[in-house]
Amino acid sequence: MKRRHLLVGALVALAAASAPSCKLDPLDDDGKQPQPPLVIPDDPDCDPLVPDVCGMPFPSSKWLAKDASTKTGYRLSFGPTTLPANDKGVHMDPAPYARLDGFGVGTPASVFLKDLDGANLPDETRIADSLAADSPVAMFAEKNGALQRIPCFAELDGAAKVDEERSLIVRPAVLLEEGTRYVVALRALKTKSGAPVPSSDAFIALRDKRAAGTPVEDRVERFEEIFTMLDAAGIARKDLVLAWDWVTASSATLHGPLLHMRDEAFAELGTASPKITVDKIEMFDEVASPDIAYEVSGTIDVPDYTTPSTVGAKAAWILNWDGDGPSALPQQTGTYKAGFLARVPRSALPPSGGGLATPHGVMLHGHGLNGTSGQIRSEVFDHLANTEHVVVVGCDMIGMANEDVGGIIELLADMSDFPVLGDRLHQGVLDHAFLVRAMKLGFDKVPEIAATGVVIDPTSLYYNGISQGGIFGATHMAMSLDIVRGHLGVPGNNYSTLLQRSNDFSPFFTLMAIFYPDHRDQQVLLGAIQSLWDRTDPVSYYRHISKDLFPGTPSHAVLLAQAKGDYQVSPLTNEIAARSDVGVALMPSYGRDVALVTPSTYPHTGSGLVSYDFGNPWPPPGNTPPMDGLNDDPHGKPRKEANHNAQMFHFYRTGEIIDVCGGDACTPE
DSSP, X not given: OOXXXXXXXXXXXXXXXXXXXXXXXXXXXXXXXXXXXXXXXXXXXXXXXXXXXXXXXXXXXXXXXXXXXXXXXXXEOOOTTTSOBOTXXXXXXXXXXXXXXXXXXXXXXXXXXXXXXXXXXXXXXXXXXXXXXXXXXXXXXXXXXEEEEEOEEEEEOTTOSSGGGOOEEEEESSXXXXXXXXEEEEESOBBTTSOBXXXXXXXXXXXXXXXXXXXXXXXXXXXXXXXXXHHHTTOOGXXXXXXXXXXXOOHHHHTHHXXXXXXXXXXXXXXXXXXXXXXXXXXXXXXXXXXXXXXXXXXXXXXXXXXXXXXXXXXXXXXXXXXXXXXXXXXOXXXXXXXXXXXXXXXXXXXXXXXXXXXXXXXXXXXXXXXXXXXXXXXXXXXXXXXXXXXXXXXXXXXXXXXXXXXXXXXXXXXXXXXXXXXXXHHHHHHHHHHHHHHHHXXXXXXXXXXXXXXXXXXXXXXXXXXXXXXXXXXXXXXXXXXXXXXXXXXXXXXHHHGGGOGGGHHHHHHHHHHSOOHHHHHHHHHHHHHHHTTTSGGGTGGGTTTSOOTTOOOOEEEEEEETTOSSSOTHHHHHHHHSSSSEEEOSOOSSOOTTOOOOOSSEESEEEEEEOSSOOOOOSSSSOOOTTGGGOGGXXXXXXXXXXXXXXXXXXXXXXXXXXXXXXXXXO
């Protein structure tokens, strides 16, 4: 039974009479009568700022334990029952989060306020309004002891079936920075009846200096800092319905594990190619396959940083961590053979009359949602390979590949198992990096390949990802040692924002609701796992593509090519990347105004976002998937357009984004 701490009005009044100089005494507006007693839950695993939901507000400094050994000075520390329990009463395991020194940069802020009317919220269509002096929702980053306003948007959880489970979600409209303190302030909120939304007793105690002797007394110093900074930023303490803060994790704990794997693995490799084993070469008849001469299936040897685990009844893998705290890093467990496929075009073969073959570049493909390397088998890619002189190659993005689907379904029953997805993605990213190096240095030297006369041009290496591959392509590009230009097809970032806006994930949420039926718990779940996901989610990597380079890493550029009205990957998160100071330009004729962003001009050198319009409307605002016109989803259309592919290969070869649509927002027939 959870303990509850009651402040009895008579005792408070007696304390006020005996110590009139105490600044924390509760007095009403005329300073004469005691305020009503406060009832504040006293459970160390829960935050009483939102007494209805244990883990809210989320994220929160409530769960930051001081740790002088980390970059931020903190480590995440949830209680055994802080994170939601499933239908069997099993709470999410807090242990994996102790390896982080703050929350993920992609974690949204969620809170539950009873009967909240969302009419005056600055939603995703009114992002500029979030910067207004009177905005009811305001978000800040602390810089040098002062708060700087950042754009955000707020939405009531449209996925919730009943108002009693409808959370308020506040999402930053720019990419957050690592190792930074953030503050959310709520004021002037109304209930559906028009009454002011009341503050919780715990927040009243902190705001009104009544926290002495209460369960929130130990948080007074931190909240006094918040109130002082908010006051300096123009938000009066007395007007606040709720305010709270948190700190984002450092790059050391977000990116350190993957960079450690990369740097150690490539240092051991030196100047050599990863070992390539050819399992099969399938030759194609020229009439049946005019573009592709043969397909190679095989494996490459990659250092393995995972260890076997289980999720439900399924085999799974997690990282082989060397500890449980923020300094922990993955350790090698040996070497394993990662499968790959390569499609070699006829243009790569020596001329029939004799002579040397034309050197060909390499286009690494990133497959779609829970797919396989087999997605390189495409007439579009085959034709591009033959006309643009590239060998197309791919491997599985393990962690979110077809072989992982059974485990992903199993983990929905107990989200403690999320590391089998989040951890294993690290190995998937490393596999792709090793495959590029193998293609660059070793592919044409394998006897079976060399016998065909194929020659690889090691200076022409490109990335092409679609959907999930477009998403994780930004991660690959930020840490790639060999590829400096990549195309991100129908991409996005930040899975906690993308998931509920995608038709692809509706079946997964249907299953999740069986095990975690309360939608408020689902929002805490999404926020929590995002902190683990951020170690590979591009929401934390876009900043490092060209702006803040990882040590020993070249500068990169990416072309983001989205489809307006995409039903599977919301364009919204691409706009967030373009709004952020990370080097992604918004290109002209985008199709709608993007708040607080001035479009660039053609031609543009560097990263940029273009949008292809196939006549679909923009998705409606809110955290639910679009439902109209599903049979005309434009998600797979851009890569089939000749102008899109001309733009892509011009970018590959020159680093320049050009207008291929005549200024008409790319509206192919």
